[in-house]
Amino acid sequence: MGCSSFEVVKTSGGARLGIFHTPHGDFRTPAFMPVATRASVKGITPKELEECGVEIIVANTYHLYLRPGVEVIESASGLHRFMGWKGPILTDSGGFQAYSLSELKEVTEEGIRFKSHLDGSEHLFTPEKVVEIQARLGSDIAMVLDLFFPYPTPKVDARVSVERTVRWAERSREVRADNQVLFAIVQGGTYVDLREECARRLVDLDFDGYAVGGLGIGEAKRVTEEIVIATVANLPSDRIRYLMGIGYPEDIVGAVGLGIDLFDCVLPTRNGRTGTGFTSKGKVMIRNARYRKDDSPLDPECDCEVCRNFSRAYLRHLFLSGEMLGPRALTYHNLYHFAHLMKRIQKAIEEDRFLEFKQNFIKEE
């Protein structure tokens, strides 16, 4: 370990421009990962992800382990070939899903025992097993199994999550696969001291990257920010930093300014499916009656395939008629919008005008 393939190329106003090398190519940071939970970014082909400017996606260990099953993906020579995506893939450890989706049986020092949400079958995720599964899935970046509790977490529980997460990270590190990097996850609820301690102890173990987990689950934005600042201050500058599950464009821009390099969130895909488009002028709820005869594109400043071909009136019609093309089109646009945002951020850092970019961004959106 310690051979992280991440380079920081430039910094500007707290933000970092970087490049991460993987066996399936590089991705530039700050990067946003669309969510391909079940080996598919809902409604979108790998070719379209490329068109949108997506460079890395995130898939989910819990879901893929249960269906189609690791052996199915293994027999296709791994996740990349199985789903037809040639670029980098990060797999989330699935601890969160085992904990939240399933009928939880028991969390012990050994791991998380849970019942499948699909068929009720019983399974055990240990830190070792979760790393092994991800190695078999063949993702480029694996995440350790972590533990956290819903917000608000009493400090005594947050302490438990830190202790267990650190010990599990240590066990994960022992079984780390070749040809796959492993990221640790900092926990500690909303307690700055616990977050600092967790970060330091994980850094002592030496991982290829560090994630900040358990945020964006109900706490105030000010708190999220405080925790990110405290955590980042205790992470090495030569390793990538991943803020899990966040978020809105303004949150991403804010966190980039705090030194975060990597993001994932269901927002562009989920909101696209339900009829919300992210645009240069804020959110557009496409079902709104005001768009009934609106011949203009979803975002007049966007040059994606959807904005070049479909009007708001047509997109609205698709949603009101329950036509599959509606969710597909809005998802596509949103993915393009998020990828384009990351490119604009990267450019601003490259040209050392990130603070200016950030200020204009907050004003515009």
Added chain:
Amino acid sequence: MGCSSFEVVKTSGGARLGIFHTPHGDFRTPAFMPVATRASVKGITPKELEECGVEIIVANTYHLYLRPGVEVIESASGLHRFMGWKGPILTDSGGFQAYSLSELKEVTEEGIRFKSHLDGSEHLFTPEKVVEIQARLGSDIAMVLDLFFPYPTPKVDARVSVERTVRWAERSREVRADNQVLFAIVQGGTYVDLREECARRLVDLDFDGYAVGGLGIGEAKRVTEEIVIATVANLPSDRIRYLMGIGYPEDIVGAVGLGIDLFDCVLPTRNGRTGTGFTSKGKVMIRNARYRKDDSPLDPECDCEVCRNFSRAYLRHLFLSGEMLGPRALTYHNLYHFAHLMKRIQKAIEEDRFLEFKQNFIKEE
């Protein structure tokens, strides 16, 4: 009228190779029209329709009239611009839907009075109004309002449908729009004499094309064939012939051999959505457990985007996981398969080997 823009280029074994000119370009026949009922071929973009080799699509007057409403499509300068499809569009008259989907109020000589299946509002479709709506939608080919009854139809009812359909066709003809051709629809149930009479009377009125309607609704294939033969024998050879709502690849090949030029059917799209792929070796039910680890493409002989990028195992996984990409992918493949079938038919006629093609086709599938 009488200025049909259809040319028969070549014939072979009963089949005709033709070309139909419209204000939005030509399409070659025999042609298959994917169904874009609500101004969208479910899940598929206009650009992809082109990729698949689709040259003409069919939309539905009843559905578009109710939602988004004619004035919405008019304000986008018509259906082509509204949905982003640049090629020819045929609109079905919507009589069938007014009759079958809605809470029917009354059929009189005046027209069909019905309640919207969306909001219960009351509407009247007269032959004149249906032509006017289609002119406002801006489709290239309009269909007359016709009337038919479910299978089996007693002869007395079939007689009523013939009389009314002919009188309605006459009224439609009077209000036919410029820049839009109008096709009549032959009815008459399963009665050869009624079909012959209906065809002759419609031909006397002189339309730009003739459809055979009210088939494929439960009657035996032998009966369908008999009716098609009797009808075609009474249609002029210089006008296009459209067999409505049919069908399976083998039905299409068969009907082409009887002199039919144009087809539409929900099969490639509907079956695609529910997990059935049409392939060179017959139908593939993609959910079948036998495909669990099947790394081969849906159709090894197909070179569509889906067959070049996705395995059966992956497609199966998408369907079992309820991932939108599954229906989208199978629909795409099926549309490609049907368009490719039409191209093979066209080529066989061009090379005067249609009978041989037909025999091999029946053996293979």
